Amino acid sequence: MATPPKTSPASDRARHRPNKKEQGAATREKLLRATVEVIRVNGFAATSTTMIVEQLGVTRGALNHHFADKEELILAVGKLLLDDGIAQLGAGINAEAPVGEKLARYADSVLRLYLSGDMLVWIDILMTARRDRTSMRRMRDFFNEMDARSYDIWMRLFARDCPDKARLVAARDVLFNFAAGMAINRIFVKHDGYWRDLLAFLEQMLLDGLDRPAPTDWPRDRGWVDQFPSSRPC
């Protein structure tokens, strides 16, 4: 094998032996995914760093090497869940496909994302964070980023199918609120076939909705995008 050039292109990454920085990143991600699991099992409020260190089988020093304190660890967990989620949303959908096909595939990605245990971890962190002003501000930043990024994906896929932006935004917001409720209610109703059918029903309503003009009494330019300026596209 030829000596790799000093700055190897992305496609060569898989071949070369991971350097210290890459090993560090891998360890960091492993710690984060294990932390998600600890929170999922024990609940966020009951999870201490001592518990994390014990269940991960690492030293506190090793954990601290990557995350200065619990706050930093939780922030990194939130970021990981966010990136994972956004990467799944609408992945591999061609914006030029027929709208019905796009919506079905998009709904499918929402289903996978919101029925994963990860989404309950996110809601769990959120429910606890809401009682603390600093945590709340940080979570708000996450929420804002999640909203902005998922908004961009939604618009990229569906803007061409509906000239009425207010209706397009409302349809997205209905879908995402439904999905959050689904994550909660699935604690009891574990039958995934039911959720698939119900989402398909909603999807049909959304499809019909996109196809019609917005009702005149729906206020334009109002919604989450109004609450979170960074997600406002224009």
Next chain:
Amino acid sequence: MATPPKTSPASDRARHRPNKKEQGAATREKLLRATVEVIRVNGFAATSTTMIVEQLGVTRGALNHHFADKEELILAVGKLLLDDGIAQLGAGINAEAPVGEKLARYADSVLRLYLSGDMLVWIDILMTARRDRTSMRRMRDFFNEMDARSYDIWMRLFARDCPDKARLVAARDVLFNFAAGMAINRIFVKHDGYWRDLLAFLEQMLLDGLDRPAPTDWPRDRGWVDQFPSSRPC
């Protein structure tokens, strides 16, 4: 004032001096509402009976007189929230009114219910309960009862407007999952005008939906009612 008869009719209740049993019931409800407040502020996982006793300013003996242990207290809190919620749902709506008017008023009652702090207390208890088999079984009973009672209200109001029961059930389930997501997402988006508008948008979709035949691929007689036999009406 005349001496009240031994068994006073309901309409006289407001006039006569409360007896011991009634005083006990009033104290019990006061304790429960105060407990809801303690849970709302501190989070369910962080709430101990010691904390409840301290913040309520009662003796442990007084609390134990009404509730043998924390389990019994939480069950009573759940029952109170359930009864409160069901009493609000669709209250005062005439089943013979036009469907659009009924749906608007029903959505309004859902909005009030799910945007109240009580609904987050319920979700908080639920999120914690899901890690414990016994609590889970009890919460499941609550969930089942809530589902059955709200199903009965929904059918009483809307069965005459849609001959297709599968579609009627699906519309209800979409609405309630949306509402649960709204309770969660409102932690960040406190703008109630936004929620009112978004619910009005969904309401329009539901109204159009009830008016059309069900898509042939929506499986009939499947849904929550299938998971919870006691809520199955036929």
